[in-house]
Amino acid sequence: MIRLAINPLTWTNDDMPELGAETPLETCLAEAKQAGFAGVELGNKFPRDAATLGPILARHGLALASGWYGSRLLERDVDAEMAAAEPHLALLAAMGCTACVFAEVSRAVHGARATPLSRRPMLSDADWAVLAPRMTEMARRMAARGLRLAYHHHLGTVVESAAEIDRLMDATGPEVELLLDTGHLTAAGGDPVAMARRHAGRIAHVHCKDVRRDVLARAKAADLPFLEAVLEGMFTVPGDGMVDFAPVLAALAEGRYQGWLVVEAEQDPAKAHPLTYARMGHDHLAALAARAFAA
Numbered sequence: 001m002i003r004l005a006i007n008p009l010t011w012t013n014d015d016m017p018e019l020g021a022e023t024p025l026e027t028c029l030a031e032a033k034q035a036g037f038a039g040v041e042l043g044n045k046f047p048r049d050a051a052t053l054g055p056i057l058a059r060h061g062l063a064l065a066s067g068w069y070g071s072r073l074l075e076r077d078v079d080a081e082m083a084a085a086e087p088h089l090a091l092l093a094a095m096g097c098t099a100c101v102f103a104e105v106s107r108a109v110h111g112a113r114a115t116p117l118s119r120r121p122m123l124s125d126a127d128w129a130v131l132a133p134r135m136t137e138m139a140r141r142m143a144a145r146g147l148r149l150a151y152h153h154h155l156g157t158v159v160e161s162a163a164e165i166d167r168l169m170d171a172t173g174p175e176v177e178l179l180l181d182t183g184h185l186t187a188a189g190g191d192p193v194a195m196a197r198r199h200a201g202r203i204a205h206v207h208c209k210d211v212r213r214d215v216l217a218r219a220k221a222a223d224l225p226f227l228e229a230v231l232e233g234m235f236t237v238p239g240d241g242m243v244d245f246a247p248v249l250a251a252l253a254e255g256r257y258q259g260w261l262v263v264e265a266e267q268d269p270a271k272a273h274p275l276t277y278a279r280m281g282h283d284h285l286a287a288l289a290a291r292a293f294a295a
Contacts, residue, residue, distance in 0.1 A: 001258055001259075002257075002258065002259070002261060002289055003039060003065075003259075003260055003261070004036070004037050004038055004261050004262075004263070004282060004285060004286060005037055005038060005039035005040055005063075005065035005260045005261070005262045005263070006032050006035070006037045006040055006041075006262065006278055006281070006282070007040070007041040007207070007262055007263065007264035007265075008025075008028045008032075008040060008041065008042075008045070008046075009043065009266040009267075010237075010263070010266075010267070010274045010277060010278050011023050011027065011028040011031070012043060012044065012045060012269070013230075013266055014043060014044045014068075015110070015111050015227055015230075016227060017044060019269060019270075020269045023269065023274075024045070025043075025045040025046065025056070028040075028045070028274075029056070029057070029060040029062060031275045031278060032060070032062060033060050033061055033062055034279075035275060035278035035279045035281075035282045036279070036282040037062070037282055038062065038063060039062055039063040039064065039065040040057070040062050040063075040064065040065060041064070041066050041067055041068070041101070041262060041264070042064070042067030042068065046067075048087065048088075048091055049091065050090075050095055053091070053095065054094075054095065057095075063095075063096070064092070064095040064096070064097055065097065065205075066092065066097050066099050066101045066205060066260070066262075067091070067092060067097070067100070067101060068103065068152070069085055069088050069089075069100055069101065069102050069103070070103055070105035070108075071085070071102060071103065071104050071105065072084075072104070072106045073104055073106070073130075073131055073134040074104065074106035074107070074127060074131055074158070075106050077134065078134050078137045078138050078141070081134070081138060082138065082141055088100070089142065089145055089147060092147055093145050093147060098146070098147065098204075098259070099147065099150040099179075099204045099205045099259065099260075100142060100147045100148070100149060100150060101150055101152050101179055101205060102150060102152060102179075103151070103152040103153075103154050103159075104131065104135070104157060104158050104159065105157060106121075106158065107121035107158060108120070108121065108154075108157040108158065109121070109157075109225070109226070110154060110155060110156030110226040110227070111156075111227065112156075112225060112226075113225055113228065114225060115225050116223040116224060116225055117155060117156055117219075117224065117226055117229070118223050120155070120156045120157065120158075120160060121157070121158050123159075123164070127158070128167065128171055131158075131171075132168070132172050135149070135151075135168075135176050136172045136175060136176055139172070139173070139175035139176045140173070140175050142175075143175055148204040148205075149175065149176055149204075150177050150178065150179040150205035151168060151176060151177065151178055151179055152179040152184075152207070153165050153168075153178075153179070153181060153184055154181070154184050155184050156226045160184070160188050161188050161189065161190065162188070162190035162191070162195060165178070165185075165190070165199075166198070169199055169202060174202065176202075177202045177203065177205075178199050178202050178203050179203075179204065179205040179206070179207060180192060180195060180196055180199075180203050180205075180206050180207070180252075181206075181209060181264070182208055182209055182243050182248055183207070183208075183211050183235050183243065183265070184207075184209065186216075186242065186243055187211055187216055187234065192243065192248045193247045193248050193251050196248055196251035196252050196257075197251045197254070197255065200251070200252075200254070200255025200256070200257070203255065203257055204259065205260060205262070206252065206257070206259070207262050207264040208238050208245065208261050208263050208281070208285055209235050209236075209238075209243075209263075209264050209265050210236045210237055210238050210239065210240050210241030210242070210243045210245075210281075211234060211235060211236070211241045211242050211243055212233055212234060212240075212241050212242070215229070215232050216229075218232065219232060230266050230267070231268055233267060233268070233271065233272070235266055235267060236267060236272070237263055237265045237277045237281030237284070238263060238280075238281045238285045238288075239281065239283075239284030239285075240277070245284070245285065245288050246288050246291075246292070249261075249288050249289055249291075249292035249293070252292070253293045261285060261289060263278070263281040263285060265277065
């Protein structure tokens, strides 16, 4: 089953809490439902216990699609990482999620406001030899909890480019699956359609993010830090940028993808009216998904 969700970054930003700081959680949820979405991902205003969060989402008729977890498997072993992740994994499992958005954030610069993306970390062969087996073991343990590890490649982190995604998939066991993020991959110079086809059997979650071509070009030319590029408007919702979502969704359908399509487009809500953009992203994606997955 294909369902559409949205990340609350449209209203309020996790990495820059000052963006949308005045917007209450109830507004985010009410407008997500109003825009047509069936689910949401976690954000910084969400309570982190199921007994509190469950009734809030139920009141709005929304499911929890997933939530981000930043791992440090290059710095600590699997036992330590599982202990650190336990509250997050317990919440996702209790809320009925089937996938965990998972990214390795050791050495990452995506949250550093003064560090340009050109200075993002790169893994050595020795780093890969540490990271891959640890992530495979982590994924096995998560699977025992009923959660798929959906690896989120991300600008400014150790897995950003198409080549790095391919290496991660090659170096890890099948328990490590992929979160395909159309915006991050496009901005990194990759092809979301080719990636969807190449790893069709291991895609566990999808973030549908569009990219403004002119802003991307300016951000690269100026070698901006990630968050500065976000503030400049590099990302937007499906249908408002350079990503052609029709072939992406067709490739996912050919690979028999089942799960959430999540609109995730971090923008400054003062510049991009959240409900307007939420509706735009939902309606564009819903129409294309109906055609692609009905074929």
